[in-house]
Amino acid sequence: MRTVIVTLLLVVLFVGHSQARRLKIYSYPKEITAGQMAAIIFENPNAEQVIARTKCSAEKLLAWVKQDVPILRIEQNGKQIYTSLGSYKSVGDSCVASWMVPTTLVAGEATIYLLNDRDASVPYKFTVNAQMQCKLVKILSGSVKPLEHFSVIGEGFVPAEILETKG
Numbered sequence: 217m218r219t220v221i222v223t224l225l226l227v228v229l230f231v232g233h234s235q236a237r238r239l240k241i242y243s244y245p246k247e248i249t250a251g252q253m254a255a256i257i258f259e260n261p262n263a264e265q266v267i268a269r270t271k272c273s274a275e276k277l278l279a280w281v282k283q284d285v286p287i288l289r290i291e292q293n294g295k296q297i298y299t300s301l302g303s304y305k306s307v308g309d310s311c312v313a314s315w316m317v318p319t320t321l322v323a324g325e326a327t328i329y330l331l332n333d334r335d336a337s338v339p340y341k342f343t344v345n346a347q348m349q350c351k352l353v354k355i356l357s358g359s360v361k362p363l364e365h366f367s368v369i370g371e372g373f374v375p376a377e378i379l380e381t382k383g
Contacts, residue, residue: 249348250321292326
């Protein structure tokens with residue numbers, strides 16, 4: 217009788233734990249400054265549901281109800297900050313989202329968690345820099361030619377305007 221009860225408890229615990237999976241974060245900024253825009257790529261919590269939003273509402277941020285778009289929790293110096301994602305797009309088994317790094321963060325180490333319903337991801341460490349650092353990652357067109365359009369991919373900045381080369 218005891219083995220049946222123990223087995224039943226283990227099955228209940230295992231099934232309950234398997235439904236509350238921790239999402240994996242695939243890519244996020246390892247160093248960033250408070251107030252910058254950041255991109256994060258993570259596991260799609262529901263690959264069957266396609267979501268594309270340019271604005272994610274924070275209405276349910278602290279309500280802790282089941283929501284279709286995860287939120288972020290950032291811990292630094294014993295304090296927790298909850299923030300919503302700015303934009304969100306699911307692409308197959310992954311999601312790409314943008315978020316604004318809270319301006320209340322100070323220079324030093326911090327930890328980010330992705331929250332899906334009530335379950336937090338594993339902790340991911342990052343560094344908050346005192347000064348903004350922008351990095352040019354790639355030029356999409358291959359090379360820069362005079363009077364031709366080109367696109368760049370960078371980290372740590374958002375273009376304020378499109379430069380027009382025609383006069």
